[in-house]
Amino acid sequence: MAQARPSMQELIGQRSRAGFVGRSTERAAFRANFGTEPQDERHRFRFHAHGNAGVGKTFLLRELEQIARERGALTAYVDDSAGSVPEVLAEISRQFTAQGHRLKELDRLLAAHRERRHEAELAALAVLDTRPEDPGPSAGGQMVARAGVVAAGMVPVVGPLAGMLDAEQLAGVADRLRASLIARFRNHEDLQLVLAPEQVLSPVLLRELSDTDAPWIALFLDTYERTGPYLDSWLHETMTTDRHGAMPATTVVVSAGRTPLDPVRWGGLADFVADFPLAPFTEPEARGLLAAKGVTAEPVVAEVLRLTGGLPVLVSTLAESRPTDPDDVGDPSATAVDRFLKWEEDPVHRSAALACALPRWLDGDVFRAAVDCPAQEQEPLWAWLRGMPFVSERGGGRLRYHDVVRAPMLRAERRSSPRGWAQRHRHLAGTFRQWREETGRDLADPWSDDTWRDLRQAECYHLLCAGEREALHEVLGDFVPACGAGEVMAVRWARVLVDAGLDADLPAVSAWGTDLTAALHTEGVAAALGLLLRRAVLDAPTQARARLVRGDELRGEGASARALAEYDQAVALDPDLALAYRHRSGIRGDLGDHDGAVADLDRAVALDPDNAWYLALRGEHHRIAGHDAEAIRDLTEAIRLDPASAFAPASRGATHERAGDLDAALADLDRALDLDPDYAWVLARRARVWRARGDSRRQLSDLDMALELNPDWPWARCERGDALRAAGRDEEAVTDLDVALALDPAYTSAYASRGASLMKLGRHVEALADLDRALEMRPGYVWALCRRAVLHAAAGRWEEGRADVERVRELSSEALERLSDTDRAVLAPVLAG
Numbered sequence: 001m002a003q004a005r006p007s008m009q010e011l012i013g014q015r016s017r018a019g020f021v022g023r024s025t026e027r028a029a030f031r032a033n034f035g036t037e038p039q040d041e042r043h044r045f046r047f048h049a050h051g052n053a054g055v056g057k058t059f060l061l062r063e064l065e066q067i068a069r070e071r072g073a074l075t076a077y078v079d080d081s082a083g084s085v086p087e088v089l090a091e092i093s094r095q096f097t098a099q100g101h102r103l104k105e106l107d108r109l110l111a112a113h114r115e116r117r118h119e120a121e122l123a124a125l126a127v128l129d130t131r132p133e134d135p136g137p138s139a140g141g142q143m144v145a146r147a148g149v150v151a152a153g154m155v156p157v158v159g160p161l162a163g164m165l166d167a168e169q170l171a172g173v174a175d176r177l178r179a180s181l182i183a184r185f186r187n188h189e190d191l192q193l194v195l196a197p198e199q200v201l202s203p204v205l206l207r208e209l210s211d212t213d214a215p216w217i218a219l220f221l222d223t224y225e226r227t228g229p230y231l232d233s234w235l236h237e238t239m240t241t242d243r244h245g246a247m248p249a250t251t252v253v254v255s256a257g258r259t260p261l262d263p264v265r266w267g268g269l270a271d272f273v274a275d276f277p278l279a280p281f282t283e284p285e286a287r288g289l290l291a292a293k294g295v296t297a298e299p300v301v302a303e304v305l306r307l308t309g310g311l312p313v314l315v316s317t318l319a320e321s322r323p324t325d326p327d328d329v330g331d332p333s334a335t336a337v338d339r340f341l342k343w344e345e346d347p348v349h350r351s352a353a354l355a356c357a358l359p360r361w362l363d364g365d366v367f368r369a370a371v372d373c374p375a376q377e378q379e380p381l382w383a384w385l386r387g388m389p390f391v392s393e394r395g396g397g398r399l400r401y402h403d404v405v406r407a408p409m410l411r412a413e414r415r416s417s418p419r420g421w422a423q424r425h426r427h428l429a430g431t432f433r434q435w436r437e438e439t440g441r442d443l444a445d446p447w448s449d450d451t452w453r454d455l456r457q458a459e460c461y462h463l464l465c466a467g468e469r470e471a472l473h474e475v476l477g478d479f480v481p482a483c484g485a486g487e488v489m490a491v492r493w494a495r496v497l498v499d500a501g502l503d504a505d506l507p508a509v510s511a512w513g514t515d516l517t518a519a520l521h522t523e524g525v526a527a528a529l530g531l532l533l534r535r536a537v538l539d540a541p542t543q544a545r546a547r548l549v550r551g552d553e554l555r556g557e558g559a560s561a562r563a564l565a566e567y568d569q570a571v572a573l574d575p576d577l578a579l580a581y582r583h584r585s586g587i588r589g590d591l592g593d594h595d596g597a598v599a600d601l602d603r604a605v606a607l608d609p610d611n612a613w614y615l616a617l618r619g620e621h622h623r624i625a626g627h628d629a630e631a632i633r634d635l636t637e638a639i640r641l642d643p644a645s646a647f648a649p650a651s652r653g654a655t656h657e658r659a660g661d662l663d664a665a666l667a668d669l670d671r672a673l674d675l676d677p678d679y680a681w682v683l684a685r686r687a688r689v690w691r692a693r694g695d696s697r698r699q700l701s702d703l704d705m706a707l708e709l710n711p712d713w714p715w716a717r718c719e720r721g722d723a724l725r726a727a728g729r730d731e732e733a734v735t736d737l738d739v740a741l742a743l744d745p746a747y748t749s750a751y752a753s754r755g756a757s758l759m760k761l762g763r764h765v766e767a768l769a770d771l772d773r774a775l776e777m778r779p780g781y782v783w784a785l786c787r788r789a790v791l792h793a794a795a796g797r798w799e800e801g802r803a804d805v806e807r808v809r810e811l812s813s814e815a816l817e818r819l820s821d822t823d824r825a826v827l828a829p830v831l832a833g
Contacts (some may be wrong), residue, residue, distance in 0.1 A: 049281060078091045219254070289316060453489065612642035657692070
């Protein structure tokens with residue numbers, strides 16, 4: 001495939017690197033690595049450069065990337081503009097496509113991931129009912145459900161889901177969590193794309209990397225001190241295990257950060273990793289760079305060396321001016337920024353360089369907002385700035401100043417004109433606010449929109465730097481919904497506080513950011529919100545929302561009692577916060593208190609009477625509690641208010657089915673499937689209607705479709721196992737029940753059902769073991785007692801059979817009357833005795 005013509009950015013980069021000098025040892029080692037086969041013991045699969053800010057890590061990575069391209073490598077460069085594994089993979093795919101190697105399947109899955117994540121953020125997730133013969137959620141199911149919720153909160157790009165998983169999917173039977181999620185997604189892959197996207201995306205990445213015809217693949221990961229917390233474990237797993245498949249041996253990974261690699265994780269792989277500790281340029285290296293730029297006069301060179309301390313970014317920046325006199329470099333009392341901008345003769349250029357240091361990132365729009373110059377001068381000025389050595393692209397076309405250059409520029413601006421500093425930051429805050437308001441005009445929930453959040457972060461940063469009186473209070477208040485949007489967003493919000501505090505010399509602000517970041521990294525969102533609630537002065541509504549989000553986090557961790565306490569405080573702080581009652585109803589449902597859940601939803605409905613979802617949830621709780629009339633009332637009203645939602649007709653159909661009104665049940669369940677054809681739970685519920693009508697063919701067809709959508713659903717596996725047993729297909733029934741028990745080893749009724757099929761297959765020892773296990777877990781399980789009584793009688797163990805029959809009579813004498821003629825014949829001696 002023909003290579004595309006180089007872009008402006010690539011041409012600028014080529015010209016910038018033409019004068020690259022220094023780091024000869026590192027460049028030589030990296031270049032030589034392409035001359036050794038991967039099987040050669042000298043070959044290294046990973047390189048890691050590390051050193052202090054300004055030491056030239058990014059410059060080196062860009063140079064190594066160019067070396068790799070010269071050797072025919074397919075390359076991608078990623079920095080901290082990507083905030084999660086999926087975002088990193090998306091950036092890799094984008095850059096490979098630009099080089100003529102599209103990762104088609106990865107692109108498809110990334111698009112599906114973004115779509116499913118959006119659905120998960122906005123959609124209320126459906127709930128499941130339990131089997132009538134089951135006593136309630138199994139311990140195994142509770143653990144699976146809680147792990148699922150925690151996973152949702154930990155995946156960086158899916159954080160908003162963690163704050164919204166209150167839609168009763170854990171109410172009553174936690175085993176149904178997966179099924180309640182899959183009801184909103186097309187198949188099992190979609191579920192994983194929401195809960196654990198890297199598990200789906202990584203194998204596809206590796207497979208498509210293996211299919212490329214490039215001789216080498218080189219991945220460059222910059223600012224690893226920020227990306228490492230979420231990338232390092234994934235990268236180690238991907239490179240050293242076959243969990244995601246085989247990584248091509250022709251892949252080379254290069255990272256750069258301020259610290260060495262984690263010795264615990266990478267220490268045993270010294271034979272495969274090359275470590276590049278970077279120090280400031282040696283004097284010969286610095287002189288070489290200056291000479292390449294034509295700076296050779298000894299007094300000038302000496303002044304540059306004294307000023308820069310050998311930091312490559314400063315040497316390179318000063319060299320750009322080609323000073324010919326020490327005075328052109330700066331006087332000893334001046335700041336670093338004065339020295340390397342003093343040589344800039346054009347005052348417009350100088351002013352633009354200083355003005356554009358104020359934003360944390362730049363694009364064409366931000367540049368025009370920051371720089372005060374005539375419109376006709378803007379494009380040439382923008383091109384000049386992009387070509388400066390201290391400005392680099394950092395993802396998505398955004399530019400950032402190097403920290404070592406930006407920090408002294410900010411200090412100089414702040415000290416030279418404090419009022420001007422504040423005024424310019426206010427102007428930028430107002431600009432970002434205007435853009436944010438335009439973006440959020442048509443958004444139902446702005447916090448779910450990435451662009452809106454980016455603009456709000458920028459606005460908050462500039463408000464803090466401007467020293468606005470209420471800015472810190474405002475940003476700390478925003479930290480609450482940021483936490484509700486997931487840990488990744490919470491970390492980014494804390495970073496706003498850290499950056500503004502350092503850049504504007506506001507120790508109290510940076511301390512808040514540092515403390516919140518530490519809490520997030522060590523203990524998570526719940527701990528960070530706890531810190532906020534203890535130390536910040538927040539109004540009652542903000543405290544209530546913080547308690548609400550904290551309760552969601554604790555609920556996801558399985559700390560039900562603590563979560564309930566948080567919800568209690570939320571409603572006490574803000575009695576009109578309908579969402580708090582809704583969330584508390586969820587935890588009460590988890591704990592089996594459906595009357596309490598209904599009471600909470602009564603209050604939520606009173607506060608928001610036209611909210612169809614609240615009515616549907618209350619109807620669902622009524623259904624689970626067996627209040628059929630109340631359930632039908634609420635679900636009917638929910639359908640009237642939101643006829644496009646599949647949840648309410650699904651729940652109403654299940655209510656009708658349990659009450660024996662099969663025609664009404666079928667009509668509702670059909671309606672739900674018309675609205676959402678891939679609603680797996682509805683298919684399984686409709687299968688029960690077909691069972692009640694004696695239509696085993698349609699029953700099995702619906703269960704087959706439900707399991708095609710969600711093969712890891714224990715309840716549907718058990719349902720199909722029962723249906724297969726009833727159809728005399730016991731071998732197939734045992735297979736399904738084996739899977740159900742592998743998925744949930746504490747599934748009581750699955751043991752009983754498998755025991756019944758094993759008995760029919762003549763495998764009596766195994767059947768007895770399963771029935772015994774079911775009755776150990778639930779001693780009053782009448783159906784299992786009947787099955788074991790028949791098994792004992794068939795084996796001539798009359799006393800054991802008689803004991804089981806007597807126990808059945810104590811619990812439910814009607815159960816004996818419902819026995820089939822065949823079972824009665826087997827039990828005749830016991831019943832007569």
